Amino acid sequence: MKSLVRWGTTMSLIASTLLTSWLGKVPKVLALPEADIIKLLQTVPVFTITTEEGGPLVATIEDNQKVTQVFMSSQDADGFLDKLRQHQPDVGNKVKVQAVSLGEIYRFALANNSDVNKESLQFVYVPMKSAIDSAKKLLDTKGQEYKGGVPLFILRGGPENSMLTIQQNEREVIPLFFEEAPIQAITEKMKKDQPNIVKSIKIEVVPLENVIGLLQTKNDEALKQIQLVPPEETIQFIQNKIKLEQAQES
Incomplete structure (x- = not known):
């Protein structure tokens, strides 16, 4: 861990007080190129409810605002679909849960909101309950309040209150986690490896929507170092899906 994890630039741009929530309304001028934003978001699988035609289920x-939900958890998406089939079987039996990358959601939102011939569609991100509970607990210890959005967990510490960076091949990345458990494990490991900075180590919460808004409005090369780390549940979902596809091909 000592050779892989360290404190990077302060990067004060990322903070829980940034911007208002981004819910699919994309500005005309992007600070980072569209391709860079999509590349950063592409690594995160999310889950939507789609119709027989393959489009999103819209409410x-x-x-008259049209919205569609984007779930961070496959289990939450499945739970929503189960309830829909119970209470509105005429709709629920014609839709399914579809895994798609957050990058594709962003691309779709960009196209949808830039087409003057279409009505604007708002994307509402549905966070995991466990992530909300963790965020509320962490914020409460600081006298702050959870105000909605998908919580991301980041680690700060060191003499300059810098953000944690991890060496990944030849590149340093700034990990932002969708759940607290993995970053808590890193925290405990660092307390053992670097006891001199124990008092300065702290986990902070920042909404995903704010991070996306930041990518749209700030021109900073450090933002390209961000790496969104999906929850363990999602990683397991993708691994199981790959194994199933491989078994079907063999």
Whole structure:
């Protein structure tokens, strides 16, 4: 761990007070190129409810705003679909849970909101309950409040309150975790390896929506170092899917 983990630049841009939530309304001018943002988001599988035609299941709420949900957890998406089939079988039996990358969601949102001939579609991200509980607990210890959004967990420490970076091949990345457990494990390991900075180590919470908004409005090369780390449940889902596909091919 000593050779792989260290403190990088302060990168004060990332903070829990940044911007308002990004819910699919994409500005016309992006600070980072669209391809860079999609590449960063592409590594995160998320789950949507799709129709027989392959499009997202859309609900109309107040003011005729059209919304679709994007689940961070496959289990949550399955649970939503089960309830839909119970209460609205005419709809629920015609839709399914579909895994798609967050990058594709972003690309779809960008295209949808830039087409003047289409009505704007709002993407609502549904966080895992366990992540919300962790975020509330961490924020409460700091006298802060959870105000919605998908919590991401980051680690700061060292003499300059810098962000944790991890050496990945020839590149340093700044990991942002979708759940607290893995970053808590890193924290405990670092406390043993670097006891001199124990008091400065702290886990912070920042909404995913703010990070995406930041990518859209700030021109900073350090942002390209961000790596979103999916929850363990999602990693297991993808691994099981790959094994199933391999078994079917053999």
